[in-house]
Amino acid sequence: MYQVYPRSFADGNGDGEGDLPGLRAKLPYLADLGVDGLWISPWFPSPMADGGYDVSDFRGIHPMFGTLEDADAVLREARALGLRVIIDLVPNHTSDQHPWFLAALASVPGSPERARYFFRDGQGESGEQPPNNWISAFGGPAWTRVTDADGSPGQWYLHLFAPEQPDLDWSNEAVLDDFDEVLRFWFDRGVDGLRIDAAPAMSKKAALPDADYGGVLQFRTVDWDDNPHWDVDTVHDIFRRWRAIAETYDGDRVFVAEAVVSSPERLAHYLRPDEMHTAFNFPYLKGPWEAGPLREVIDDTLSSFAPIGVPSTWVLTSHDEIRPVTRYGRTTTSSHFISDGAGEVSDLALGTRRARAAAMLMLALPGGAYVYQGEELGLPNVDDLPDEVLQDPMFLRSAGEMRGRDGCRVPLPWSGQAPPFGFSPDGVTPWLPQPASWRDLTVEAQEGDPSSMLALYREALRLRRATEGLYAAGLAWRDSPEGVLDFDRGEALRCVANLSGGPVPVPAYRVVLSSIPLEGGLLPPDATAWLRP
Template identity: 85%
Template sequence: MSSEPRSGSPAAEEVAGSPSHEGAWWRSAVMYQVYPRSFADGNGDGEGDLPGLRERLPYLADLGVDGLWISPWFPSPMADGGYDVSDFRDIHPMFGTLADADAVLHEAHDLGLRVIIDLVPNHTSDQHPWFLAALAGGPQAPERARYFFRDGRGEDGELPPNNWISAFGGPAWTRVTEPDGSPGQWYLHLFAPEQPDLDWSNQEVLQDFDEVLRFWFDRGVDGLRIDAAPAMSKKAGLPDADYGGVLQFRTVDWDDNPHWDVDTVHDIFRRWRAIADTYDGDRVFVAEAVVSTAERLSNYLRPDEMHTAFNFPYLKGPWEAGPLREVIDATLESFTPRGIPSTWVLTSHDEIRPVTRYGRATTSSYFITDGEGEVADLALGTRRARAAAMLMLALPGGAYIYQGEELGLPNVDDLPDEVLQDPMFLRSGGEMRGRDGCRVPLPWSGQEPPFGFSPPGVQPWLPQPEEWGDLTVEAESADPGSMLQLHRSALRLRRELPGLHETGLAWREAPAGVLDFERGTALRCVVNLSDAPFAVDPDLVLLSSIPLEQGALPVDATAWLRVG
């Protein structure tokens, strides 16, 4: 199956598969994240699916991205939005069939788009045949060795085996009822109870996932995004964790944690890289690795492991010049000497949308409670999100855009409780709203829901706000000043400017609150986060997030300029 890059894209001039990966497509690609349930409904049932995605692939090619990352499309009971997988070698019937997946791959490649799919290897669904067999077989079942089944502590085993916590709140252990009806062993789930953790020291687990990788590489996928990569190894003996007095899943704070970022995880990724390297076309691994430092993150990106990783310190940081420059510098200083490309990202299916976050008083999102309860100024948030998008696309390396980000969609924070499906909401007893607000289906056309996502009269799986009529693809395509047109212009320039896809960034002297840097001779980027306009030469401006005012870049704005 062809996987050639689009003519005129940065990847078009690169040599795929070279031993050093110099100039490989993934080093500078802009990828678009598709959350398939919310992207486009092709069969009219209110749920997004692969036929809907196929129909909209030309939109992505026209947007100017280099490829797409598709969130999990596997069979799943949907206890965690598809991140609870019951079969890693098939397609969820809600989304279609394997034939539909093959068609997406083929048609995307014909449009010059690469395709990365989501792999969720830390855990399975509790409905996976392996886990069902482990439960049915009782304490001595050999299938239990594929997971972390342990006897409990206490006189009658009534206490969890250790003090580990779940990302969704509460303990990371659930006790089972054995086939004879008696209280039995406990199993580990770092996420929801419906997501039992696999034991990656087990040879059957390792060997089965070797075949999962080959299954999808053989079908033509260009890469795999590895969900929760640091979770996959645990310290021998499963000792108690020291959470530093903060009983929350705050992995950016953790050092030497027994269930996160354990060094033996890298053995798994070396094994996988060896498999990927047997395929042509520069197949790629992208790590979701929220760890404590840029140095720890770089360990996942050694030459024989993952290729790229999302930059979470950049994603979660505040809209402030000092912290932004600090994380940019820390990333480049850690990555560049090792030949590692940076991968910049502002949001995803797990995050508050930038238009809402940047409109709050608290613009960081290190923790799920950051900014909770604050009312967002969406006009301010939109202005900042436009500037942030241009900054991200000017930085060296690759970037990811989450569906709807290019439209400037806000978070939907007032979804009725009865429609919320995120286990974060359910497990916290409603204290945390969860992530459904960033997963509301996209508006494509028209002036009222479902805005072309589904046929008229069909209610999407999450309700869309009535006021989204001005945020549809149709409406924004007709507005030269829209967020969509800004993204199209920035992505076109990113493809066309010679030398922009090389590494390197040089800071220019600038007043406090202004980020001013050059990308060789390709581009100068100025971001004004100060409290006053910043003078620039209008004749040099290639693109600005908002219009200049009397020859000056306004506050909360970004401009790209020719290097004078």
């Protein structure tokens, strides 16, 4: 699957913002790349307080991106090219400009309008303290106090993310019923599936008890169990309800969970036969470029998913993460937080070498894989964006302490020698500036270069699709030197990834693809090779 962040993919109308006409024009490029389908980040109407993850209408298309007719055309033309399409649903919260929230603000405590959200009285003599100690993923408290119609301070509302993203109360029947119709609206239009954003956030413990953050005021849901606002067991009732709706449609309608939870065992709960179909593998994404931790997370993932008969899903990056070329060129190669490695100078040549090896390793693993737009071009993060162009609420709510995620969302370079590199017409400035150094990384520049990152992805995806027996094969490790990952995918393929500090011998197999050329029959450090008998 290929993730499209539509604002940064391709600008079809020349206004500096990516849109659905731009995506339609590039669908043949994605088919040629060799992916099976697209995951499109939110395309709904939104004030864009959090890059479209603050939705004001779940049944529409943001005018920036086009119209419902444009969305229908994307679905129709993608299917004609053999591409499936899943879209991003953001059900934990709405925009503060959603009609429901505006109605709640205009209503009174205890009203049905406020019951769709978490409105609560504050603590303290005059309610001046938040209802509990919960914090926001973007920094600061998870509660904001409203002002009543007479100008006096009123109740507080919950937002696990930005204040512009009030959390919905999923124990409310009106919320459940309305989203049943949202699912049917998009399934009826031909969407093949839904990626569920922040899935573990959707249920909270009754009475909203205080959280135990262990003295560290960071939103580290992956690190602790028994969380009152994350991965609460009642969330699974929602997904069973949704799966039942999907099962009423002919063909495949799939759910993909974004579920950052504390263990593979907890993740497996989301993948029971009557819930989600697959889930993103965050421990794999966030781990360091080290053989031991990578093998451990591969084993943990496969062993936890095998009993429930669900395929693993592998991913190296997304619109929320540091791009691999930058991350793997740093001393800190893990990505547990967006701030990991911040301030470290990245060796982009080393990062590119490792990113090539990491891509081949990921694509050799059993299960599904996701590629984030620009990953196939070897784009680095843009870490020197001017403060005045940054839009991520992480940057704004941390008073600039965290640079946020804008650096991985810079518009793609398609062609030409200078910005906007074919993303927009010449003379149009994209919504985030592209570095001049990307002239060597455009699609046009890489098209005719057999050693390019684009050529590597195309060939790896072609082999992945065409290798007989690969889909049915499991994974079996071979004995290998320290720092080397060596495994068989049945008799279809053998993968050797060298993460050690020196070259290693390549078995007497036929090399069908390598991330960089072998040297004297040896696989260099930070390289991966695919082998056949």
